[in-house]
Amino acid sequence: MPETKKIDPALLDRLRAIVGPSGHIDDPADMEPYVAEWRGRYRGATPLVLRPATTQELSDVMRTCAEAGVPVVPQGGNTGLVGGSIPSADNSEVLISLSRMNKIREMDPLNYTVTVEAGCVLQTLQQAAADVDRLFPLSLGAEGTCQIGGNISANAGGTMTLRYGNTRDLVLGLEVVLPDGQIWNGMRRLRKNNTGYDLKHLFIGAEGTLGFITAAVLKLFPRPKQVETGFLAVRDPDAAIELLASLRSASGDSLSAFELMPRIALDFALKHVAGTIDPLSEPFPWYVLLELSTGTGGDAFRETIEAALGEAMEAGLVQDATLASSEAQAKQLWFIREAIVEAQKYEGGSIKHDISIPVSCVGSFIAQATEAVERTIPGARPVPFGHVGDGNIHFNVNQPVDADTEAYLAQWDKLNEVVHDIVLSMDGSISAEHGIGTFKREELQRVKSPVELDLMRRIKATLDPQGLMNPGKVL
Amino acid sequence: MPETKKIDPALLDRLRAIVGPSGHIDDPADMEPYVAEWRGRYRGATPLVLRPATTQELSDVMRTCAEAGVPVVPQGGNTGLVGGSIPSADNSEVLISLSRMNKIREMDPLNYTVTVEAGCVLQTLQQAAADVDRLFPLSLGAEGTCQIGGNISANAGGTMTLRYGNTRDLVLGLEVVLPDGQIWNGMRRLRKNNTGYDLKHLFIGAEGTLGFITAAVLKLFPRPKQVETGFLAVRDPDAAIELLASLRSASGDSLSAFELMPRIALDFALKHVAGTIDPLSEPFPWYVLLELSTGTGGDAFRETIEAALGEAMEAGLVQDATLASSEAQAKQLWFIREAIVEAQKYEGGSIKHDISIPVSCVGSFIAQATEAVERTIPGARPVPFGHVGDGNIHFNVNQPVDADTEAYLAQWDKLNEVVHDIVLSMDGSISAEHGIGTFKREELQRVKSPVELDLMRRIKATLDPQGLMNPGKVL
Numbered sequence: 001m002p003e004t005k006k007i008d009p010a011l012l013d014r015l016r017a018i019v020g021p022s023g024h025i026d027d028p029a030d031m032e033p034y035v036a037e038w039r040g041r042y043r044g045a046t047p048l049v050l051r052p053a054t055t056q057e058l059s060d061v062m063r064t065c066a067e068a069g070v071p072v073v074p075q076g077g078n079t080g081l082v083g084g085s086i087p088s089a090d091n092s093e094v095l096i097s098l099s100r101m102n103k104i105r106e107m108d109p110l111n112y113t114v115t116v117e118a119g120c121v122l123q124t125l126q127q128a129a130a131d132v133d134r135l136f137p138l139s140l141g142a143e144g145t146c147q148i149g150g151n152i153s154a155n156a157g158g159t160m161t162l163r164y165g166n167t168r169d170l171v172l173g174l175e176v177v178l179p180d181g182q183i184w185n186g187m188r189r190l191r192k193n194n195t196g197y198d199l200k201h202l203f204i205g206a207e208g209t210l211g212f213i214t215a216a217v218l219k220l221f222p223r224p225k226q227v228e229t230g231f232l233a234v235r236d237p238d239a240a241i242e243l244l245a246s247l248r249s250a251s252g253d254s255l256s257a258f259e260l261m262p263r264i265a266l267d268f269a270l271k272h273v274a275g276t277i278d279p280l281s282e283p284f285p286w287y288v289l290l291e292l293s294t295g296t297g298g299d300a301f302r303e304t305i306e307a308a309l310g311e312a313m314e315a316g317l318v319q320d321a322t323l324a325s326s327e328a329q330a331k332q333l334w335f336i337r338e339a340i341v342e343a344q345k346y347e348g349g350s351i352k353h354d355i356s357i358p359v360s361c362v363g364s365f366i367a368q369a370t371e372a373v374e375r376t377i378p379g380a381r382p383v384p385f386g387h388v389g390d391g392n393i394h395f396n397v398n399q400p401v402d403a404d405t406e407a408y409l410a411q412w413d414k415l416n417e418v419v420h421d422i423v424l425s426m427d428g429s430i431s432a433e434h435g436i437g438t439f440k441r442e443e444l445q446r447v448k449s450p451v452e453l454d455l456m457r458r459i460k461a462t463l464d465p466q467g468l469m470n471p472g473k474v475l
Numbered sequence: 476m477p478e479t480k481k482i483d484p485a486l487l488d489r490l491r492a493i494v495g496p497s498g499h500i501d502d503p504a505d506m507e508p509y510v511a512e513w514r515g516r517y518r519g520a521t522p523l524v525l526r527p528a529t530t531q532e533l534s535d536v537m538r539t540c541a542e543a544g545v546p547v548v549p550q551g552g553n554t555g556l557v558g559g560s561i562p563s564a565d566n567s568e569v570l571i572s573l574s575r576m577n578k579i580r581e582m583d584p585l586n587y588t589v590t591v592e593a594g595c596v597l598q599t600l601q602q603a604a605a606d607v608d609r610l611f612p613l614s615l616g617a618e619g620t621c622q623i624g625g626n627i628s629a630n631a632g633g634t635m636t637l638r639y640g641n642t643r644d645l646v647l648g649l650e651v652v653l654p655d656g657q658i659w660n661g662m663r664r665l666r667k668n669n670t671g672y673d674l675k676h677l678f679i680g681a682e683g684t685l686g687f688i689t690a691a692v693l694k695l696f697p698r699p700k701q702v703e704t705g706f707l708a709v710r711d712p713d714a715a716i717e718l719l720a721s722l723r724s725a726s727g728d729s730l731s732a733f734e735l736m737p738r739i740a741l742d743f744a745l746k747h748v749a750g751t752i753d754p755l756s757e758p759f760p761w762y763v764l765l766e767l768s769t770g771t772g773g774d775a776f777r778e779t780i781e782a783a784l785g786e787a788m789e790a791g792l793v794q795d796a797t798l799a800s801s802e803a804q805a806k807q808l809w810f811i812r813e814a815i816v817e818a819q820k821y822e823g824g825s826i827k828h829d830i831s832i833p834v835s836c837v838g839s840f841i842a843q844a845t846e847a848v849e850r851t852i853p854g855a856r857p858v859p860f861g862h863v864g865d866g867n868i869h870f871n872v873n874q875p876v877d878a879d880t881e882a883y884l885a886q887w888d889k890l891n892e893v894v895h896d897i898v899l900s901m902d903g904s905i906s907a908e909h910g911i912g913t914f915k916r917e918e919l920q921r922v923k924s925p926v927e928l929d930l931m932r933r934i935k936a937t938l939d940p941q942g943l944m945n946p947g948k949v950l
Contacts, residue, residue, distance in 0.1 A: 201676030252770025295727025
């Protein structure tokens with residue numbers, strides 16, 4: 001890593017000159033949204049925010065920084081949860097945002113692809129695809145603010161991965177400015193290409209530590225014509241996973257969401273979030289919110305699902321169920337999912353885990369982790385929910401009732417270690433979708449094998465020998 | 476690259492001792508299937524074929540070779556088409572086959588994954604998945620012989636990529652022995668994992684030049700319950716691509732194959748391959764063989780497809796069509812696809828191209844490439860066919876009638892260059908699914924950008940600093 005030092009004012013002037021008057025910000029008040037994280041957990045400082053307008057401008061900026069040994073921090077919509085887009089606090093790094101590079105360069109409905117610049121807001125991209133009767137399936141809470149370049153750098157997950165995969169799976173081509181300012185043009189619109197090493201996958205999910213993603217070619221899909229949304233009570237997490245496997249098979253793999261939540265989560269939502277309704281007539285210990293979508297439509301699809309759920313009820317997997325009969329009802333069911341995230345804030349401190357395990361281990365993980373919480377912090381209240389269709393559980397643990405919040409949160413690292421050890425015993429991941437950033441950087445060193453860490457370090461040293469790309473993140 | 480030299484006999488003895496008596500072959504006759512390619516185009520020589528029984532044995536072998544600076548050639552089922560698994564001719568490399576490491580380590584139907592060793596034959600794996608009511612969708616001509624480790628190293632394509640992607644898209648985890656003998660355990664059975672650089676994608680498609688894949692975790696899918704197979708006459712390639720886009724949408728993305736073929740290909744098959752039948756009542760210039768599959772079944776699916784094809788006929792895209800009404804009929808339609816590959820052999824020399832372009836450029840590519848062939852070798856007969864659903868065309872060009880085959884084939888490189896230049900103008904790939912090996916190594920240097928070649932070389936130098944992994948392949 002480069003030695004921390006003040007950036008030469010003359011260099012800052014050269015950078016300002018490259019991007020022109022509308023391409024930089026140095027007023028502290030105007031820089032505020034760039035150096036602070038939206039939740040207030042991370043805060044950095046930079047002498048200069050650059051907003052280049054073209055790939056060539058960024059290339060010139062990067063070459064200039066590389067020659068001077070000045071580190072840079074790439075930033076998308078600044079919606080991440082692990083501090084990956086926040087500069088260090090010592091004013092030693094230049095922050096670069098591509099929010100002015102937000103054009104959709106080409107929409108190709110016949111090829112089912114879109115070519116887009118990194119600064120394009122996700123929702124804008126979703127809408128542009130819909131306008132030509134196509135689906136861009138990436139969907140997540142921050143979609144009105146986050147930028148596609150950040151989504152790719154973070155390999156964002158979201159609610160549709162069960163059907164369409166993670167962001168990584170949606171990328172066909174990339175344009176990247178390398179740490180030395182060279183431009184790698186990998187903007188291929190191809191479904192098949194076996195001509196050497198697949199470089200794009202190195203930059204996807206690297207959180208801006210290997211290069212600067214400036215544009216991408218992304219896959220589009222046919223728009224679903226019919227969506228069925230259901231809310232079910234299930235016996236336990238094991239039953240949920242059995243139901244998931246059989247529904248994938250019975251529905252022709254048309255599940256697009258499968259979210260597990262415990263009763264306590266619904267209780268929190270009913271208590272704290274106005275508009276939450278329990279759609280079933282009595283309480284149950286576990287629930288699944290599911291969505292299935294088809295491109296063909298017609299009554300047959302709903303009948304197939306009803307039949308499969310009927311069988312699951314007879315088999316004792318499902319205890320009660322409701323299928324939305326209108327879009328408004330479907331929205332109400334999805335509202336529960338959003339409300340349970342919101343509601344946890346009102347129950348005091350919450351120690352969080354964004355983990356994944358094999359889908360077949362979900363039941364066992366929840367049981368073991370719940371027991372471990374009880375052993376470690378008696379009275380703490382686990383709220384395990386999330387995208388279990390992908391084996392991704394947001395294992396959040398609310399403080400014991402009436403406990404001191406600060407004292408509770410002081411046990412964050414201790415509880416993380418206990419829960420992560422269970423994850424590791426199942427060959428799971430300590431960051432399923434949120435990434436590493438600065439937040440999990442130390443823990444990464446603990447949980448990854450020396451061989452894997454060594455490979456990652458060698459790749460970092462090869463692509464970014466000066467260590468100028470987003471220092472202090474990931475590795 | 477290491478200097479070519481004879482391998483020290485004492486070292487060969489040490490390698491023999493690591494794998495034991497049943498783990499090595501040094502009789503020239505027994506080594507024959509390992510050093511010769513099945514079509515007879517490539518031939519090498521090695522003093523020793525090693526067949527380790529465990530990852531640890533391979534690790535010991537690789538460490539021993541690395542310490543002595545001896546290069547190794549990984550080999551799967553030896554079914555590749557670009558010479559990637561054949562050693563050099565000078566006896567300087569040890570050949571390693573994992574055919575004894577062929578176990579299915581774990582089948583996990585609930586997680587929709589299988590954990591398998593590299594030497595497992597593809598067909599065995601397909602069958603094991605079917606036995607637990609799951610689909611492993613990779614399917615290609617050599618499936619009775621090729622091994623999954625080779626498929627992953629080559630990122631094999633095949634007939635089902637339109638729906639399920641390439642081999643790369645089916646891999647969740649890998650175990651790799653690195654060039655220095657270290658074992659990287661990346662055997663994760665996870666759908667989501669954002670904990671640093673995605674190392675597995677480096678080894679997938681690297682053709683054994685960065686490390687030795689020993690095992691993998693692969694995705695499984697629900698088995699389709701209903702398959703519809705059709706053979707259509709289309710106006711021209713542009714019409715085929717329009718039809719493809721609208722059928723993806725109308726069928727809810729259930730197309731699993733979409734193969735284009737010209738009349739000349741069918742003529743060749745009717746003339747040379749017994750059992751080929753023209754399923755339509757009169758000749759047409761272009762045909763599409765398509766397959767759609769669904770996991771739900773029922774009459775509705777076929778009705779949807781019939782309606783979509785009816786609309787395409789009214790729009791003039793489709794001129795005639797037949798949908799198979801039995802499995803036997805479907806097999807007969809697929810037989811045409813196999814027969815047209817076979818039949819080209821009986822029409823003299825054929826200069827081949829395995830290219831891909833954006834799907835929306837298929838019509839334009841075929842027109843331009845056909846014109847270029849006519850200009851370059853008047854009378855030569857293009858037979859452009861293949862997986863156009865992926866933009867992958869096997870642009871084979873048969874010699875002019877009565878031309879001298881040897882003189883014709885002498886123009887291979889010249890024609891390749893002309894056709895590849897058209898591919899490059901469309902940002903296409905000169906090797907869509909067959910890889911680089913030794914066959915396209917020189918051409919790769921011509922067509923890739925200096926930036927991309929440099930990145931590839933830096934990665935190779937980082938992971939394999941001595942250049943001992945499959946030298947002379949890819950780079």
